Amino acid sequence: MIAEFASQREKVKYFRALSPEQKINAFTEMVEEAEHIVFLGGAGVSTESGIPDFRSKDGLYNKKDKRFSKYKPEYLLSYDCLNKHPEVFFDYFRKNLDCREVLPNDAHRKLAEMERCGKLDGVITQNIDGLHQKAGSKKVSEIHGSALRSYCVSCRREYDENFIFENTEEVPHCPDCGKIVRPDVTLYGEFLPQRAYEEAVALIRYADLLIIGGTSLEVGSAASLAHMYHGKYLVIINKGKTKMEGKADLVFHDSIGKVLNTLIYVTQRSGNRD
Numbered sequence: 023m024i025a026e027f028a029s030q031r032e033k034v035k036y037f038r039a040l041s042p043e044q045k046i047n048a049f050t051e052m053v054e055e056a057e058h059i060v061f062l063g064g065a066g067v068s069t070e071s072g073i074p075d076f077r078s079k080d081g082l083y084n085k086k087d088k089r090f091s092k093y094k095p096e097y098l099l100s101y102d103c104l105n106k107h108p109e110v111f112f113d114y115f116r117k118n119l120d121c122r123e124v125l126p127n128d129a130h131r132k133l134a135e136m137e138r139c140g141k142l143d144g145v146i147t148q149n150i151d152g153l154h155q156k157a158g159s160k161k162v163s164e165i166h167g168s169a170l171r172s173y174c175v176s177c178r179r180e181y182d183e184n185f186i187f188e189n190t191e192e193v194p195h196c197p198d199c200g201k202i203v204r205p206d207v208t209l210y211g212e213f214l215p216q217r218a219y220e221e222a223v224a225l226i227r228y229a230d231l232l233i234i235g236g237t238s239l240e241v242g243s244a245a246s247l248a249h250m251y252h253g254k255y256l257v258i259i260n261k262g263k264t265k266m267e268g269k270a271d272l273v274f275h276d277s278i279g280k281v282l283n284t285l286i287y288v289t290q291r292s293g294n295r296d
């Protein structure tokens with residue numbers, strides 16, 4: 023059991039003084055103690071699967087591509103672009119957001135395993151690649167939707183992951199009603215999908231350990247969800263800086279899969295020792 027602290031300041035001071043090994047042990051104890059663990063993740067969860075994030079040096083927004091250079095990257099993934107330049111939108115989407123063949127990494131696998139063991143209530147993700155489900159996670163709130171689903175803007179018929187990518191039309195149309203079939207992802211200028219967002223809020227409100235991974239919390243939706251968290255422990259795992267580090271009990275500037283793997287190894291070892 024982790025000691026009780028008289029104040030948040032005292033708690034932060036205690037955790038900041040820990041060695042790397044003590045930090046892992048403290049994280050393990052939190053995982054053992056917590057009853058409702060939730061993972062909130064961003065692009066950094068998928069970069070190890072080879073999916074570029076948006077804003078880093080090798081990210082999608084810094085990719086030079088003549089066909090798209092006259093547009094801002096945010097515009098290419100916006101509701102405006104889908105409506106005003108649908109041929110540009112679908113060209114960009116097909117070239118940059120086809121994640122059908124991408125495989126989950128250690129982070130996805132460990133989170134799925136934690137859920138199977140009853141140690142994780144759910145995953146909230148900003149990613150649209152479906153990798154948590156591919157790894158076996160069942161409870162996943164995709165707050166930005168999924169590139170593996172699409173639907174007709176008029177009759178709402180749903181289409182599978184191949185429909186947009188294998189369609190020979192420049193702009194894919196619904197065989198039933200002839201209107202555009204679009205990806206089920208949240209574009210710039212759109213609201214978050216209500217059901218996924220409500221699920222995410224419920225997970226956050228109930229959690230007593232929130233693990234935030236692979237996001238700098240610069241983007242609004244993840245940041246606002248993180249601020250709704252008032253549970254006992256907050257752990258951040260991210261290679262770069264994250265905005266809420268001052269509020270976190272533990273911060274790991276490392277690979278998410280690596281940290282989670284160590285955690286489970288230590289958990290099993292301490293289990294055997296008992």
Ligand SMILES: [Zn+2]
Pocket residue numbers: 174175176177178179196197198199200201
């Ligand atoms: Zn239709």
